[in-house]
Amino acid sequence: MSKVMTMKDAVARFVRDGDLVVMEGFTHLIPFAAGHEIIRQRRRDLTLARLTPDLIYDQLIAAGCVKKLIFSWAGNPGVGPLHAFRRAVETGAPRPLEIEEYTHFGMVLRFMAGASNLPFLPTRNYPGTDLTTVNPAIRKVRSPYGEEDLYCVPGLRPDVTVVHAQRADADGNTQVWGLYGVQKEAAFASRRVIVSVEEIVDPAVIRGDPNRTIIPGIIVSAVVHEPFGAHPSFVQGAYDRDNDFYVQWDAISKDAAGLAAYLEEWVHGVPDRAAYTGKMAARARELQADTQMCAPVNYGF
Amino acid sequence: MADYTTSELMVARAAKELKNGDVVFVGIGVPSLAVNLAYRMHAPGLCMIYESGAVGCVPTRLPISIGDPCLVTGSLAVVPMLDVFNLYLQNGKIDVGFLGGAQVDRYGNINSTVIGDYRAPKVRLPGSGGACEIAALAKKVVITIANSKRTLPEKVDFVTSPGYLGGGRQREALGLRGGPELVITDMGVYRFDDDSREMVLVSLHPGIALDTVRANTGWKLKTAKDLAETPPPTPEEIRIIRDELDPQGIFLRSRAG
Numbered sequence: 001m002s003k004v005m006t007m008k009d010a011v012a013r014f015v016r017d018g019d020l021v022v023m024e025g026f027t028h029l030i031p032f033a034a035g036h037e038i039i040r041q042r043r044r045d046l047t048l049a050r051l052t053p054d055l056i057y058d059q060l061i062a063a064g065c066v067k068k069l070i071f072s073w074a075g076n077p078g079v080g081p082l083h084a085f086r087r088a089v090e091t092g093a094p095r096p097l098e099i100e101e102y103t104h105f106g107m108v109l110r111f112m113a114g115a116s117n118l119p120f121l122p123t124r125n126y127p128g129t130d131l132t133t134v135n136p137a138i139r140k141v142r143s144p145y146g147e148e149d150l151y152c153v154p155g156l157r158p159d160v161t162v163v164h165a166q167r168a169d170a171d172g173n174t175q176v177w178g179l180y181g182v183q184k185e186a187a188f189a190s191r192r193v194i195v196s197v198e199e200i201v202d203p204a205v206i207r208g209d210p211n212r213t214i215i216p217g218i219i220v221s222a223v224v225h226e227p228f229g230a231h232p233s234f235v236q237g238a239y240d241r242d243n244d245f246y247v248q249w250d251a252i253s254k255d256a257a258g259l260a261a262y263l264e265e266w267v268h269g270v271p272d273r274a275a276y277t278g279k280m281a282a283r284a285r286e287l288q289a290d291t292q293m294c295a296p297v298n299y300g301f
Numbered sequence: 302m303a304d305y306t307t308s309e310l311m312v313a314r315a316a317k318e319l320k321n322g323d324v325v326f327v328g329i330g331v332p333s334l335a336v337n338l339a340y341r342m343h344a345p346g347l348c349m350i351y352e353s354g355a356v357g358c359v360p361t362r363l364p365i366s367i368g369d370p371c372l373v374t375g376s377l378a379v380v381p382m383l384d385v386f387n388l389y390l391q392n393g394k395i396d397v398g399f400l401g402g403a404q405v406d407r408y409g410n411i412n413s414t415v416i417g418d419y420r421a422p423k424v425r426l427p428g429s430g431g432a433c434e435i436a437a438l439a440k441k442v443v444i445t446i447a448n449s450k451r452t453l454p455e456k457v458d459f460v461t462s463p464g465y466l467g468g469g470r471q472r473e474a475l476g477l478r479g480g481p482e483l484v485i486t487d488m489g490v491y492r493f494d495d496d497s498r499e500m501v502l503v504s505l506h507p508g509i510a511l512d513t514v515r516a517n518t519g520w521k522l523k524t525a526k527d528l529a530e531t532p533p534p535t536p537e538e539i540r541i542i543r544d545e546l547d548p549q550g551i552f553l554r555s556r557a558g
Contacts, residue, residue: 103431
């Protein structure tokens, strides 16, 4: 059965006020189109989790959608600080932001524990860091198999996870290449999953290359055809990261008014991602990826 | 005035710390340039791993972020982040990790979380990312940071990534291996005393006076008996950095010259 719908419908049906929402993608495949739709629909009191809040959560924080942030690195990669995040933490504007802070390894294990239906997972990380004193959820346990102590992090169970990918079929069988990040684990940990893709393909394409499927349709609630849906992040083989925009974001977001003007023009000012893309058609062409095909493999038996 | 910048000297010095065959966890900026310089100079067998999951990278342009698409194209493997941290890092496969931060203290503890109180911060910084686990689980760590009383305090405001904690055997007592081995600043190079685990100045960059370093360090600085001068980058190293690694001067042009 087809799960294909618009982003507007997917967010309206599957993202609710007060939800724990994850929009993952480590630099690669960040689902900006979904983030913008959540801002447009003015969701409130969300708890957002992500390793790197990145520009996508900076925008949601500035838009007043976020009550709490669970994260491990809150910066603008290669550029500097995330200004909306900093304003919220340092001055409580536009609303106070509760934070729960881990490390990348800790966040990855939280998703994996949730996805494995486990209460926690252990790690050799965390001795000596002050993170354990400011985050009581990182706890020490004695190994039942020996004389050593390990720290553990609690499983995370999001209400909804959004993933952007190169392609999926109408049932949500989703294929990714390039950087995987932590999307598979986040999706399996989640009660509902929205997938947005550059291309919707025939199931035969998926079945022709099953090793590339990271998220199976059986856990997917909605499939959205959303070309250019990860901009200003990138999609391997489709378009490059818009590094210039990441640099420009520093100036755009430095004061609250500039950031609000950006949201007015590029989020509230457009009805959907197609209109956003149309507004920057020349830039989208510049970012188009070169072609580098791999050798086919033989799946025969 | 020498025909190289301080940042280029730091990159060249950091590159010398890497051996052919090392498996290196790479960060953006000086670390990325240093690792790529070593790869082109003396360590063609070096294996670059980025926490984004790219293994055995051969970047053909300067990566702007640790998740740049150029790290994927032509790499040996692309793995989920769960594998990066469990199978590569925690499993002891990483020889060298590069770290920076807002503050590094006398015992090599790094702060990249907060200046001031955690609950009411003066400055909120990005946080750990993968730094804490790299500091805890890599076989050794090389740190790059500016040299000032603000960046090198006696004690960091917040230990994001553990060095030798309070010194002596405190790190080992917690079951952590490795630890910081080298700190490279814009004024000199430091190592850690085998017993006290305190940062000790081992070389001064050309043209930098010892008094200047003392005046810009947050504790009573100890120096090595055989205090040396940091070797300046060679013309070939400068050529590679400028022409091949950072032709647009993205990371190095704006730094102190």
